[in-house]
Amino acid sequence: MSEPKPRVALFVTCLVDLYRPSVGFAAIRLLEQAGCQVEVPRLQTCCGQPAYNSGDRATARDLARPVIDAFLPYDHVVAPSGSCAGMIAKHYPGLFDNDPHYRARAEALAARTHELVSFLVDVRGVERVQARHAGVAAYHDSCSGLRELGIRAQPRRLLAGVEGLTVKELAEPELCCGFGGTFCVKYPEISTRMVSDKVKDIEATGADTLLAGDMGCLLNMAGRLHRQGSPVQVRHVAEVLADMTRDVPPIAGA
Incomplete structure (x- = not known):
């Protein structure tokens, strides 16, 4: 008798929802290919990171509580963003130092929250994806994913198996x-x-x-590349790994 599929809640993120829904669909495809039952909780809101980064802890707590309530019932929570995953996994518990009930709930949620590519490699043991993307790509490591969650080798490991793709390292x-x-x-x-x-x-x-694995970084770099007239195309790594690049245009710079 086969084991039941893990129930995974996809935390879509604000930027994916507003600017790049294709990243959410790519994440669902990758998670389902990895043997997961994927759901998107309807009550999810912003993770509260903008308020937290601005020093507004009260608003961050108000936003964190419904996220905790909506996502805690699942086996895993996965976000196609190192910054949002890092907010939940690293900063939620500290928001509730004076609230033992929500502190315990925040710690439980933090322990099961992952960035997408890290979850595929480190938790589900994915070694290769069925994808093709002809060309040469450079990969940018987002600050939150790299420094808070230790995400560096995982995307490169999966990109190495994409047919037709060569990955070049940035100097820095x-x-x-x-x-x-x-x-x-x-x-x-x-x-x-x-x-x-x-x-x-x-x-x-x-x-x-x-x-890259974070829409904030990608939108920022796409905008600058566009304004400088660069022909470099910009994509979220999930779109390449999910083999969606023939159906979805690159991220447009503003």
Whole structure:
């Protein structure tokens, strides 16, 4: 008798919902291929990270409570974003230091929350995906995914099995792109300089495609590439791994 499929709740994220729903569909395809039963809780809202990063802990708590209530019943929670997954997995418990009931619930949710590609590789043991993408790609490591969740080797491991794809490393793949959530609003001049340096690094690889696992980073870099007239296409890594690039256009820069 086969084991039941794990129930996985997909945390879609605000940016995916508003700007790139195809990333959500790509995540569902990948999770189902990995043997999961995927559901998208209808009551999910923002994870509260913008408020948290701005120092507004009260609003962050107000947003975190319904997320905890909606997602706690599942075996795993998966987000196609290192920053949102990091918020839930690393910062939710500390929001409730003065609320023992929600502190315990937040800790339970944190323990079962994962970024998408990390979940596929580290939890489900996926070693290869059935995908094709002809071309050369550069991969950007988002700050939250890399530093909070230890995501670096996992996307490269799966991308190495994509038929027709060559991955070129950036000279400084771990440097921030300058988005940083509210950072780019508070310090626009510094942010612009950072993303300009990142674009130079991307173009120096000769890659025709830029990949990353966080929509904030991708939108920021796509915008700068577009404004500088670069032909480099920008995509979320899930779209390549789910073999959706022939059906979904690249992320448009503004």
